[in-house]
Amino acid sequence: MTFNEGMQIDSDRVSSGGGPGMGGGMALGGGALGLIALVVTLLLGGDPGSVLGQFTGADSQAEQGTAGTPEHCKTGADANKYVDCRVVLTVQSLDAVWDSELAKQTNRQYTEPAVRLFSGVINTGCGQASSAVGPFYCPADETAYFDTAFFQELKDRFGASGGPLAEEYVVAHEFGHHIQNLLGDLGRAQRDPRGAESGAVRTELQADCYAGVWAYYADKLPAPGTDQPFLKPLTDNDIRDGLSAASAVGDDRIQEASGSRVNPEAWTHGSSEERQKWFLAGYKTGQVKACDTYNARDLRNPPALTR
Template sequence: MTFDDNARIDSSRVSRSGGGGRGGKLAIGGGAGGLIIIVIALVLGVDPSSLTGGGTTEAPSSSQAGAITDCDTGAQANANVDCRVAATINSLDQVWESELQKQTGTAYVQPEVQLFSGAVNTGCGQASSEVGPFYCPADSTAYFDTSFFQVLVDQFGSSGGPLAQEYVVAHEVGHHIQNQLGDIGRAQNDPSGPESGSVRTELQADCYAGIWANYADDLPAPGSSEPLLDPLTDQDISDALSAASSVGDDRIQQASTGRVSPEGWTHGSSEQRQNWFLTGYRTGQVSACDTYGAPDLDNPAGLQGAR
């Protein structure tokens, strides 16, 4: 999904922190295979030690966050990944400010959004650049190391299209919606397995990302009557589904260990992740994203809904 070149974007919604010094510890495992698992596990907020059994390593601390610059137009968002995150956040704010109140009666509160490289201090502890994007409910902030988007392509075979990246941003804001609705903690009550609370929490965030995609190209740029996003194409949806598929538990396990073990799942299979994104996209309804009440995670009730 590309942005209208002439659209104005509000880059003040996104800050950037820098790295430097030495700080606290981050639990990680050793070796290249372990690092790959850690990146994917933490991209959507899962404790990597549960997958790797690894020890700890020192991570550098981050410096004070400051506003990003030179991100004022849709053209810049199309050309620069940092600006693309900012523009996507603008769009997510618009969609959820309208739909969350309308559909659930809960007023949307904007999450904080911070870009980082090297390391970052968060309300959930300290993270190094190895973790990729994640959401911290303790400080209601989505954190993005944008170098992860290239890892997604190079290591996991995802499409490099813009909606593949925007899907990741929308998923993290999906966790913020769960935080507002009081559901995000349900992942910790049942942390692994094909029917676990963790899987249901991650699939719901995928569904919420699909809701954003449903409405995003119908809204104007902030403070303007001009569109922020060009209309979605079949290729855009293919890009998002490619990203969702590339971070399925079955695909990651097969690539890293040579076998699939559903008892260790925390995010759901590639097919499930695609199906729940499509459910949100086709229905646009929060009620269709009730993964916790779904009797069959392989067949979302809203999958056959029309956009």
């Protein structure tokens, strides 16, 4: 996935910050297994409100984010080169797509979430978070948080391909939770928090589908004030990269990586296959209505892919 080089990065769209804190996963009380356990709960958008402080061990002096995108992020060419710039321009692309499509498809107005890049430790409306948490969306402050070092973790520890769309999928998934928040659906995860057919799994799969909706439009919809989309046309390899990331964070794959047996009763995000299929349901249709996981009878077979 390649951004058009001339796209301009909005230096005010994303803030950055976070203190050195504990960093990494060292204070989780279990090394790699502790990290995997936390990822199962929080990775890619699980509601962190009840667990962030419990697992991070962050002190109260965590540095807050400061305004401004990193100074080296100016254009699409920088986004193609640097991961932090890629996150910022992906955010701008997501804003453009959802500003255009949400009201058109749902009659709900889109409002932008805040976005913060951080490392180490940061205070959030859902508690204190460390880099060990991975990316997450906090509904209390309507903010998506990203430590860009996670993307290398996604490749090294969880086996994602490492291509650009694998990274953009993560950002788009967190924005999917913001869309759920705007539509009033995000709370369903907490009412039914665990199991293969649970509200939590349906919420995560829907966010995957919304990520696919973004991908459908990202290389077609012109960026505001231009006649070019943010992205050059997506290739089959790009889509494989996105699917690789979706597969890497399936509950079954994470359980296997931790040395545990696959136990669907403990799932919170869905299987690798389900996550891939719901991303594709959004990508192939570009329709919010194709992402109705809550009424799907069989999560392994999204209706949009079986018609």
